[in-house]
Amino acid sequence: MKALTFHAGPLALAQIGAHGLRAQDIAIVPAAAGGPKGLIFQALDQWMFGEWLPSAPRERMLIGSSIGAWRMAAACQRDPAKAFARLGELYAGQRYTSKKPTQQEIDEVVQGLLAEFVRGHEDDIVSHPHHRLHLLAVRGKGSLAAPAHARAELRGFAAAALHNAGSRAWLGRLLERVVIGDQRSAAPWLRERFDGFTTHFSSLSRENLASGLLASGTLPLIMKPVTGIADVPPGSYWDGGIIDYHLALPYARAAGEAKGDLVLYPHFTQHIVPGWLDKGFPWRRAARGANRGWLDNVLIIAPSDDFVRSLPRAKLPDRADFKFHGLDHDARIRDWQRAIGAGQRLRDELAEFVARPDLSLLKAI
Numbered sequence: 001m002k003a004l005t006f007h008a009g010p011l012a013l014a015q016i017g018a019h020g021l022r023a024q025d026i027a028i029v030p031a032a033a034g035g036p037k038g039l040i041f042q043a044l045d046q047w048m049f050g051e052w053l054p055s056a057p058r059e060r061m062l063i064g065s066s067i068g069a070w071r072m073a074a075a076c077q078r079d080p081a082k083a084f085a086r087l088g089e090l091y092a093g094q095r096y097t098s099k100k101p102t103q104q105e106i107d108e109v110v111q112g113l114l115a116e117f118v119r120g121h122e123d124d125i126v127s128h129p130h131h132r133l134h135l136l137a138v139r140g141k142g143s144l145a146a147p148a149h150a151r152a153e154l155r156g157f158a159a160a161a162l163h164n165a166g167s168r169a170w171l172g173r174l175l176e177r178v179v180i181g182d183q184r185s186a187a188p189w190l191r192e193r194f195d196g197f198t199t200h201f202s203s204l205s206r207e208n209l210a211s212g213l214l215a216s217g218t219l220p221l222i223m224k225p226v227t228g229i230a231d232v233p234p235g236s237y238w239d240g241g242i243i244d245y246h247l248a249l250p251y252a253r254a255a256g257e258a259k260g261d262l263v264l265y266p267h268f269t270q271h272i273v274p275g276w277l278d279k280g281f282p283w284r285r286a287a288r289g290a291n292r293g294w295l296d297n298v299l300i301i302a303p304s305d306d307f308v309r310s311l312p313r314a315k316l317p318d319r320a321d322f323k324f325h326g327l328d329h330d331a332r333i334r335d336w337q338r339a340i341g342a343g344q345r346l347r348d349e350l351a352e353f354v355a356r357p358d359l360s361l362l363k364a365i
Contacts, residue, residue: 031068033241169196
């Protein structure tokens with residue numbers, strides 16, 4: 001049983017077919033939102049960022065939303081293997097005093113988690129010699145610009161869901177994309193407008209790192225919107241996954257800037273769902289319709305169905321586990337730790353593919 005699957009766009013297929021999967025070719029690493037699902041890549045992330053990619057140092061753009069942004073911040077720390085282990089321990093170790101914790105309690109737990117995660121590592125993260133970190137968050141417009149209370153926020157996001165049901169572009173009337181990124185990276189492929197959302201670009205700094213990471217992972221209605229982030233447009237901020245759930249971005253533009261550059265995307269599934277609200281609209285998946293060519297230079301590596309069935313409760317860790325286990329935090333933590341341990345197979349199969357490429361494993365996106 002294979003634990004890992006490989007799905008590649010046509011440019012990536014040609015590049016890997018000719019040269020194998022080489023660290024020197026990896027220019028961009030995206031990381032999706034998805035909460036606890038990100039824990040499954042701990043061992044793979046440790047190997048990628050601790051051993052393999054450093055063997056071919058070059059400028060690389062790391063871009064993520066929500067847990068993906070947190071993972072990429074771990075990759076930028078001086079000791080990434082230790083940072084990923086600490087992130088996994090802190091994330092899995094969340095404990096709440098009620099089956100339905102209040103916004104205040106969730107905010108306090110998550111803020112404490114992030115403070116411990118980044119404290120003392122700010123300069124390493126924002127000034128990494130090779131990595132260029134970019135965090136994705138969303139900023140409210142219209143009724144979501146500054147909701148006065150929880151009911152106003154609920155009405156605003158109900159309107160957002162209705163807008164999105166009509167058209168993903170209509171969601172842009174209520175939400176904007178904000179990229180808080182390394183000022184050393186121009187990223188022209190991302191700056192030219194490519195969808196219906198206004199996109200703001202702000203410089204990442206030690207002053208806005210923790211609040212930017214918090215905003216990127218702030219769940220609407222579950223947590224309070226983040227405000228007062230240094231050096232970004234004023235407003236109310238929430239989880240970047242609302243717009244950029246699986247980061248359906250025009251990566252092929254980057255291939256045009258430097259031939260042979262690849263996007264290596266460790267992802268929970270082979271499919272790219274643009275926004276969180278698009279989960280029920282399979283026809284909106286990336287690599288279909290007008291954005292068909294966006295993934296031409298992308299290699300998606302994802303857990304196989306057989307691997308997922310081998311995990312506790314036959315699924316990836318997810319937020320539903322909080323409800324399933326209730327206040328039995330020890331049982332949830334054990335399940336998540338078992339999943340993290342099983343993820344070593346993903347690491348081993350990627351390392352094996354790098355050492356001895358088996359092109360028969362490659363499937364077209």
